[in-house]
Amino acid sequence: MSTYIQREDRGAVSVVRICREKQLNALNLALMDELVATLEACDADDSIRAIVLTGGEKAFAAGADIAEMADQTAIGMKKLGQFRVWDRIRGITKPLIAAVTGYALGGGCELAMTCDLIIAGQSARFGQPEVKLGVMPGAGGTQWLTRAVGKARALELLWTGDPVTADEAYRLGLVNRVVPDARCLEEAVALAQRIAERPPVAVQMIKEAVYQALDTTLQDGMEAERNLFYLLFATEDQREGMRAFMEKRPPEFKGR
Ligand code: CAA
DSSP: OOSSEEEEEETTEEEEEEOOGGGTTOBOHHHHHHHHHHHHHHHHOTTOOEEEEEOOSSEEEOOBOHHHHTTOOHHHHHHHTTTHHHHHHHTOOSOEEEEEOSEEETHHHHHHHHSSEEEEETTOEEEOGGGGGTSOOOSSHHHHHHHHHOHHHHHHHHHHOOOEEHHHHHHHTSSSEEEOHHHHHHHHHHHHHHHHTSOHHHHHHHHHHHHHHTTSOHHHHHHHHHHHHHHHTTSHHHHHHHHHHHTTSOOOOOOO
8 A cells, every 4th residue: 555656557558646745746765665666566567568657736746855854964864775766766677757747856856867758748847956955966866967968057957956947858858848737647658658569578678778878888888789689589579570560460569
């Protein structure tokens, strides 16, 4: 039983919703534990091929829970190990799409950026306001932002702590597309369903290769890609995909 997280499956797509609306979905420790447990359950479920993560109308998430951190010490924070769950979210192998309306601030922005793709409603506001609290991002904000929008724009966002609109976030390359709020979740689910029609093993290996690209030299990335490519010839879906093309019929992918 989850207090803060709801999961609803729509065919091969799980919609995971953060429900702590009164606190604008502030990400307390219990909520993050429930979130990662739910995402991992979706990842382990063979009937699920993609996941959409969403929040409420007013907030996707307004950040880590400030009340939980206000009286902490450096060692206390380190002992809490609150970021271990974030590494587990990065370990999700299936496509993870954020559908963001309202505030995505601090840890909320980091959570959206930890997802693979972001669909933003017009009301979405992205920002890393930690500097205004006397700290800095701790769940990957400096790393994701720099990779997504480049050094100078990342530094401006991180130093000022001021949020950007959905349209600005799109111009910066932070989000995949901007849609009216009322269509945000549906667009994200439709995209997830389109990806879910593709062969799941290939989809997961593409994810693995793309994250490797953020983390390695071009030569090492090329080699990793090549090996994953070869490995896909061990799947039934490779046979099915290529045969279906030659037989001029739609493929039926099984995920093996
Ligand atoms: N932590 C804890 N509670 C929060 C919260 C947060 N990050 N954000 C909002 N809330 C709570 C408020 O305390 C308030 O609770 P009460 O009704 O009990 O007082 C409730 O949510 C509604 O918030 P507001 O009254 O402030 O709503 P608003 O519409 O006036 O303002 C807002 C909205 C601009 C998003 C404002 O709430 C805000 O600035 N929130 C904090 C944003 C922030 O600084 N996030 C970064 C957190 S640090 C972090 O995330 C570190 C990291 O890298 C992991």
